Amino acid sequence: MDRRSRTILWLGCLLLLGIFAEAGKKPLLINPNELVMDRMLRQMNETANPCLDFENYANGRSYNHYYSSMFDNMRRKNHALFEYLKNRAHESGSVEELVSKMYNACQSDEKGNKKANYLELVQPDINLPWPQNTPDGSQWPEERFQWLVTLARLRRYGMEDGFLKMSLKVDPRDRSKYTVVIQKPILVGIIFAEEWLLEMGFNRSKANFLSEDLEKLAKTLNDQNENRTLRKRYTLQELESQHGIFLKKYLEIVFDRHFSPSFQLQIVDVDSLVKLNQLISNYNQETVAVFLMKQFTDFMSLKRTVNADSPYRCDVIVRSTMEFATNLLYEEEVLSAKELGEYQSQVPKLVEAIIKPIIKRVEANRLGLPSPNILAAKQILSEISTNVGNMPKDKDHRRFVTDYYADLDLESDDDFTIIHLKMCQLNTRRELEKLDNPVSADPTPLKQIIGVGYLNTIIFSYTVLSEPFFMTRAHDVFKFSQLGSLVALTLIDVLASSDPDYCFFNAVKTLDDLDIYGEMQVDCNTKIIEFQKLYQVSLNLVHEAYFSPGSGFYQSQPTFTNMSVKQLFYVHAAQHVAGNFRMTKIPDFVEVFNCSSSS
Structure with missing residues (x-):
């Protein structure tokens, strides 16, 4: 079966399993902007005063976390993928055989109420x-x-x-x-x-x-x-x-x-x-x-990731333990070439745009840091690259994945516990064998939905790029307002590691040109945890990256709402984080919501 036929087959499987945008309520071909707006309006409490209680204004009617929908959407897709593979005949030693063997063993244990005997x-x-x-x-x-x-x-x-x-x-x-x-x-x-x-x-x-x-x-x-x-x-x-x-x-x-x-x-x-x-x-x-x-x-048992009674428990375990195999099959069987191309085109542009206001503030050097620190920071930021899907850029993906699992020794009578332990040992072995080798661009298992790999590569999992969190066909404002803040926070971590003496707090204060942290002083050896302030610093960077003149991103007033693009930016951003942020420290927010006269 060729790639096109497989893709058509998989879309049919996904539809039969009820995988629609917005948890099955909308067909896949709905206008993405209307989908986002429908979700936004169902969460918003427009009777609240955004200047006094922005959390209530953005999420007062219902708080439906975008992260939850993002994970649920990806879990349904993985479930469809694994269900298609299970109990089918596969070439011995193939990626498909390894994935289906682990998935089938997990499901067999669940059906028989067999508990894993790791200890x-x-x-x-x-x-x-x-x-x-x-x-x-x-x-x-x-x-x-x-x-x-x-x-x-x-x-x-x-x-x-x-x-x-x-x-x-x-x-x-x-x-x-x-x-x-x-x-x-x-x-x-x-x-x-x-x-x-x-x-x-x-x-x-x-x-x-x-x-x-x-x-x-x-x-x-x-x-x-x-x-x-x-x-x-x-x-x-x-x-x-x-x-x-x-x-x-x-x-x-x-x-x-x-x-x-x-x-x-x-x-x-x-x-x-x-x-x-x-x-x-x-x-x-x-x-x-x-x-x-x-x-x-x-x-x-991935207790922090999935509940023991979750219908997707086996899907999550296989996905997290066999990340590269799952990524490969997701690329080959679920993603279309068009979707993959859109990710690879749009994501790097978003990262490059957010790096610009960061470099601008590093050059301004508001803390008066030594020149070597500034030069090192600029060097690191200029070298940042992106990776979509946590797969190698310079190697054939199937060859890379096949080689990765090449020495995995599974016996025909191995039960789920043994398979799981062997998979975990293999992942650790691949990680630690790097110690005596030069740093390479080869990916390593990603423990978050977005993270920093070796050689300052920002890695985007397919999970964080799934709808409704990231929609390639939606208005650009919706791409920056949510994914953009995660990118900015990740870049702050990169900046903090740009020099052995450049600590996290110095990195944040360097970028805090709105003085959101005020006179706050923190030991340079302590990683600040005041997320509300940190989030506002990152959101200000994303705002400048998107709205600055000549950014190249679509900023025109949309026809699908009467809200201004800037109002959309702030509300949509607030709908993926929990907490009542004091946004009035951001001058543009004050102007957009006319807070000077209403608060």
Whole structure:
């Protein structure tokens, strides 16, 4: 079957499954601007005063988050794709066979109410069981438990956010090389319910004790998290002799290779790492082991991403675990050549437009930063590229994906748990094998809907480009107002990493020409978290990128509404973020909504 025939077939499958724009309420060929306006007006409360309560004005009637619709739309499309592939005959070893094998195994487990037995297959150490598997009448041998060893074993399956986070980053001093970065993660959303502990096999008394002790440990860890970002280079030997932190064995287990004591890595906030080491080493080791056990089961079940009873659970797991395979099949079977071309044409132009006001503010240097910082920032911004779909630009996509999974060893009798663990191990292996190689443009799994890849590439997932969040045939104002703010926030992160001494707060203050942060002073080693102010800084950048004279984007008054283009910009932007933003700090907003006389 040729590409055109496959595309027609797939559109038919999608329609039969009810995949319409706006959750099945509108046919796919509806005017995209009318679709956006219909959604906007259903959310707006036009009786509210936008100057006094813009959140109520933009979302007062109903808050239907664009992110939710975006994810739902993509999940339905992936579901149609996987359903088409399942139980069909595929060439042995092909991408289609691997995807359908994992999807079928997941669905088989769900139909049989079979729970994944990750903890039976992944132990905390060699010949050391998890605490709940201790034989009756025996004590769990906590003296044999080493938390860094267990953390390393779990990291081999991709669990980054344990007690510490280890990742590969491009070395800011030599951008042709990778470096190992160690930092504290932000531990959120971990619930240690007594019912879960009972389900794991602990008796009532032990479950009650562990539940309280786990909550206490989680609170202590979060209280210690100062969110400082100061990086410093250490050799493994220096970490041991100066700070009592022994990471050599941890790295050797994770990477499955030898590390010399002179190996150098970057530590983010070494003081917090010292406190962490002291806390965990002196805490009840059984509690620590159960803490890691809970993190691992949550990680493998994608608990933060999808509910256990979601009809799309298997789709989400396959999509996240086999990203490149799914991207390839989505390109070949769902996207038309026209759609892909529109993405590849429109997205880079949007990014280039937003970079311009950022460079303008960097050159203005309102903070009086040293010239080397400014030059480094401009250099990084000038080198930014875009990637649509997180697939290689210089290689055949099917060849890249086939090679990526080439040494995946799946047996005919592997159940879903085993397949899932093998897939996670493969992804981690592909990530970590980069350490001894030059930095390349090859993509790595994308953990967000938009992110920064190696070589300062802004990567756009197909999810973030799906309707209704991004509509290629809609008025340009709708492309900038929502996707544009995500791009601006991503570019701020790139700017903050442009020089080892250029911190996040300096990057934001450099771009804050409206002085939204006022006289606020923050330690340069602390990443600011006042999102409302940060969002206004980013929105101001996007506004200038779109509305500046000569931007080249369509700004004419549309015929589908009486609202001005600038009003559309602000309202549409507010409908994808939660929070009551004080937009009156933006002079253009005050003028557009006539706030000087109404507030």
